[in-house]
Amino acid sequence: MPAAQPPQLDSLFAALADPTRRAIIDRLLARGELSVGEVAARFSISTPAITRHLQVLEAAGLIERRIERQWRFVRVRANALAPMENWLARQRQHWSAALDRMEAVAAAQTPRQRKS
Amino acid sequence: MSDTETTLRIERLIASPPEVLFALWIEPAQLLKWWAPDGYEASVDVLDVRPGGRWRTTMRRPDGGLVATSGVYRIVEPPRRLSFTWAWEGENGARGHETEVLLTFEATPGGTRLVLLQERFESKETCDRHTVGWSSAFHRIEKIAF
Numbered sequence: 001m002p003a004a005q006p007p008q009l010d011s012l013f014a015a016l017a018d019p020t021r022r023a024i025i026d027r028l029l030a031r032g033e034l035s036v037g038e039v040a041a042r043f044s045i046s047t048p049a050i051t052r053h054l055q056v057l058e059a060a061g062l063i064e065r066r067i068e069r070q071w072r073f074v075r076v077r078a079n080a081l082a083p084m085e086n087w088l089a090r091q092r093q094h095w096s097a098a099l100d101r102m103e104a105v106a107a108a109q110t111p112r113q114r115k116s
Numbered sequence: 117m118s119d120t121e122t123t124l125r126i127e128r129l130i131a132s133p134p135e136v137l138f139a140l141w142i143e144p145a146q147l148l149k150w151w152a153p154d155g156y157e158a159s160v161d162v163l164d165v166r167p168g169g170r171w172r173t174t175m176r177r178p179d180g181g182l183v184a185t186s187g188v189y190r191i192v193e194p195p196r197r198l199s200f201t202w203a204w205e206g207e208n209g210a211r212g213h214e215t216e217v218l219l220t221f222e223a224t225p226g227g228t229r230l231v232l233l234q235e236r237f238e239s240k241e242t243c244d245r246h247t248v249g250w251s252s253a254f255h256r257i258e259k260i261a262f
Contacts, residue, residue: 095234101151
């Protein structure tokens with residue numbers, strides 16, 4: 001049943017609504033920390049465009065940056081996806097139980113088919 | 117590597133025809149038979165079942181507290197497709213995370229294949245682009261049911 005909604009949930013979902021940003025997160029999860037150039041090299045869009053995506057991800061609390069000399073590195077923040085995963089798990093539980101009940105009501109209203 | 121998921125997908129094969137199932141969602145008396153968990157007392161405040169129409173239900177928890185869910189219908193195509201926005205309402209009336217639920221009822225020889233998709237509700241500006249997203253969501257999401 002519903003709990004208090006973490007305030008960051010909407011910005012989290014908004015940030016991840018974009019396929020490129022989801023792909024960036026997937027890549028960072030697989031590789032750990034990457035330089036901005038390494039992230040950009042994987043996508044056929046400009047580095048400034050990648051930088052804008054990274055800014056959205058950072059604002060949503062999904063990634064954090066580190067600067068070392070002239071390089072900028074990014075990585076996924078620990079537990080950054082937890083609020084979204086918790087929300088999805090709660091909703092899955094809610095609907096699974098609801099559909100069980102719906103199915104039982106439907107069965108009572110459906111004439112049994114004779115099996116030949 | 118699984119993709120980062122932002123969509124919930126549940127699929128069920130149900131031994132009842134789409135017409136029976138669809139009615140369970142849009143008729144208040146039918147909805148009340150299954151909408152709330154055991155021990156909860158559900159009531160329908162409004163089900164204005166047409167695109168743009170509002171819906172709102174309230175559930176009284178065993179401890180007496182009230183939980184409401186509400187939204188707006190977006191697609192109403194009996195008995196095949198139904199979609200609506202969906203959010204929990206807090207005690208103070210504030211709406212929680214806004215999402216959209218899409219139900220498809222596909223007739224099968226044994227009854228119905230029901231697919232429920234729930235994902236973040238897109239604002240109007242991104243909605244057109246996002247209709248494409250529904251179909252891709254079909255392919256990338258974990259299956260729950262049988």
